[in-house]
Amino acid sequence: MTITVLGIDLGKNSCSVAGLDEMGRVILRRRLNRDGIVRLAAKLPACVMAMEACCGAHHLGRVLRDQGHEVRLMSPEYVQPYVKAQKNDERDAEAIAEAATRPTMRFVELKSEAELDAQILHRARTRLVGQRTALINQLRAVLLERGIVIAKGRRQLELRLAEMLDDAGARPLTLSARTRLLIEDMRLEWSELDRRIAALTAEFVAQARDDQVARRLTTIPGFGALNATALVAAIGMGETFRSARDLAAWLGLVPRQATTGGKPRLLGITKRGNAYLRTLLIHGARAALPSLSASSTAMGEWLRALLGRAHKNKVVVALAGKLARTAWAVLRSGEIYAAKEGRPATA
Structure with a gap:
């Protein structure tokens, strides 16, 4: 047999x-x-x-x-x-x-070595970002235990550390000599993590510039080098998905449905599939939302109507799903993104 x-x-x-x-x-x-x-x-x-x-x-x-x-x-x-x-x-x-x-x-689809290499670099960068976040949180906790409260934001912590450790004329602090040395070491580790993350980000920017497919994706609003290279490494040219909705469903950006009284009702998104790509798309949508909602394009008109009846976070997720579907269309057509004109925004 x-x-x-x-x-x-x-x-x-x-x-x-x-x-x-x-x-x-x-x-x-x-x-x-x-x-x-x-x-x-x-x-x-x-x-x-x-x-x-x-x-x-x-x-x-x-x-x-x-x-x-x-x-x-x-x-x-x-x-x-x-x-x-x-x-x-x-x-x-x-x-x-x-x-x-x-x-x-x-x-x-079987992935090539280049696509696997790109995914490994993305995972390495995510790990470094997580380590940096944990280090920043630990620094805040150490300082809070000594009665030093710092305003929210990474930049505020950077400025305060520079003031405490670098300025000779700073006011006396309730820090022991050993704790000061520990904070200095953690600050140096923070700088090294920033350097490594910036190096990987620059590598992704170079990849997006050299890769024709990724370069087309960067023409979509909310798509930077990170989003474009991660999507290309994950799905290639998009042959795996028969429709744009299939891609959005794979990313977990399609809302679940429930039937109440015979009428369908939308719930939260499914959150299935690639969590890393979904996170990048949502961050990109959040960054692009202000400019897109103020534009005179068809997408801007749709966003303004949506903002009038839904919370901003829901609009961000809805925009992330639309950007995913737009990316599928760009991959399949081989063309760059072109915004459709709509009615102008009113004051």
Whole structure:
């Protein structure tokens, strides 16, 4: 019998595989390491290699694709309904193989090394930003314990630290010599984190300038180098999504619905999918909202009407969803963003 679909349940060291024939019957069950999977695939005729889109799946998928196999990656949540009772690794591999044969299944595109590198850089920058935020909060707590209250904002803390540690004529502070040294060390660490974050940001700006697709995305209001490079690394040219709504749903920006008294009622967004991209889009929408709502474009007219009946935060999320759909249109059309004219804003 010939294996037509090989389902692979990936693990860190050992993986379970299940092979299906043309009738969908399991004719092979085996437990192998990742190198063993490559050796097994080399002995098989060209067939479908199905895996969940998890850590290491894209690298193994590229290796199997180079051997002539068709690689199908799926989101784990789409595979879960096909797992039978008494869940284990062998049944997971069988469920992956079965899910890959469904005609309505949505697959994840294999990422290139360049796209994975971009995503790794974004994750590294996010980690550095989190470390900087934690350091700033700790500095505020240390100073508050000594009775030093600083106004809200990162810039206010920077100015106050410069006043306390750099100015020779500053008023005496209730800080011990050891605490002052600790704060100076934390301040130096803060400066180093700023430098590393700025270096990564400059790298993203250069990537957005050199990449044609990312450069088109930066023409959209609220899309900077971070948003553009992150979106390109995550979805490439957008072939995975059949419509703009599919992309917005993948980002979790589509509102949930409930029916009350026979009438549909909108709830909060689903918050599914890529949380990092969703965060970037919402931050970009918040930054672009003032200028867009004051413009004479069709989007400005829509935003002004929305601001008149909804809270500003809801408008920001709605704008983020519209920007995501606009990005899908720019990716699919190959053109730059062009705002449509609307009625001018009234005073």
